[in-house]
Amino acid sequence: MKTLNEISILILAAGEASRMQEVKQLLPLGQTNLLEHAVQTARNSDAAATKVVLGANREKIQQQIAFHNAEVVVNPHWKEGLGTSISAGISAILQDRNQPEAVLVMLADQPLVDSEHLNLLIKTSAGNKEKIIASDYGKHPGVPAVFPPHFFKELLTLKGDSGAKEMMKNRAGEVISISAKNKLIDLDTPEDYQQFLIDQKHK
Template sequence: MSIVALVLAAGKSSRMGRDKLSMRLYAIDGAGENESSTVLPVEHGSMVPINHEDAKSETVGGRVLSVLLQVSELASIVVVHSPHSSPAWQAQCEQLRQLHSERMQLVACEQSELGMSYSIREGVQYVREHIPSAQAILIVLADQPLLEPTHIQQLVAQWQEQRELDYVAATGANGAAPPILFAASMWDGLEQLTGDQGARRLLKGTDWYGAQVQLPAYCFWDADTPSALERIRQHLAEND
């Protein structure tokens, strides 16, 4: 049984005003609030990635990838990014890919600006073609950094216990939302999404048999705006 995490990381960050995925989760003395922490200058003007084992240098997207890499039940992690993503985010993704080459792959979605469905379809197609052992895809958003390994494991465990399920969705006060696990029976449906339709649209129909797993409200907080990121930072400061 093989489960692949499909990380949607190709958004335009239009509400943030800059690349949100490479923004720090923690304030660092002497650094601007909005600086990324993906690379550091070294001699001769070259750049080297920061060691992301240092939690205080974690970024929004980097923390999501770090969490997924801690979940042994995930055989592979496929990151769908935009070719127009910031150099900082691309550098961070490449560093992690090199460190975890046996589990992590990067896929560029040339049409990501046309809507989320393009990233989903690109990712599903990649899994079909390159990971034939995959039996389920777990769709995760790269801007929800408060997810923890145990949250992902709850979804996986539910599907492992009930293999007849077409999907297992996280749910909170506003209903089902990513992360959502989709068995192979639903991949055709994912590839038929259009425009800016997200994967949870499929859950509104009656064609599929699924389950929901209740997660804490903070799991669904995304870093879409400066105020949203500040709320996430405050949560981390109070709970770390």
Template structure:
């Protein structure tokens, strides 16, 4: 396990270095897919099912529990078409204001979960699987933990926030920046967990990106 401000090696295993307690999963899936012609990303087809199902299952299989999903655009259609019975679900009425508002909704929903930390992932990154999530979960050292997946040394998703940090992160989350400002201010406390050998951090943002979905 890396020290704070350093990178963890690629060989981390599920649960290694993790104290007693739970690491929740938070899936941000509210986006309206503006650059995809208004197709909500949660409903994009992936392996014959809505993408949101795949992304939630990745968090669960990576060792997160409970897993909570924040919906926004076409929320009712997502609920009707996707099997989300195993997960908590919130709807962000202000989803169009950006990722920050969805992060606030999700952290508020998990506030009473008893989790020591939360792993936050994005619905439009299907190249990130359970192996990467498990490595980030393993970086949880307590309720003040701060860790993120890295790809060639560059910070990416998923990101882990210890529960003691949630209030400040929520207060800081605005627009599409999410927790980026918070992470920049706390670089010295951040553990980077290299995941480039087990995941690809591409986004599904444009029609050309849809070819990456199976």
């Protein structure tokens, strides 16, 4: 019998983030940086394994990141959008000897997403094994989200920048949305990043 923690986490970190005007994955965040913080959050969760999908600026990122036993997956098609990173990550997971009970897809640029939220998604998935367990954005569900194996084939076909959002929209009856309590901010621009630092300073 599979246990609760037989979940693989897939961190999407392959994009160029041109709007940020610097390597977003390496932006300072306390004593660490944005991507390493995401890796630590994943490793502190109840998941059994973590993979990080890299693409743009891969060599520079790998030189400066401590991956804490997380496996790096290279997406050679990162310029084609987020969907290709999900596809590359799922493809790598399918090559693992031990197949996970499900895959949790998360982004590298959501610093307020914590292991508590990831664990809530994982726990909810354990009781709803046929459903996608997604984060509630209000108007739509999104990642972080847990996908059971019967969705892997569809995830392998994803292209473009929409990621899994369109897929979840089309399968609304198969999605359970979980509140993330204002943890779903994305850092996409220098202004986003500076505002985030100011907000954290005043907490």
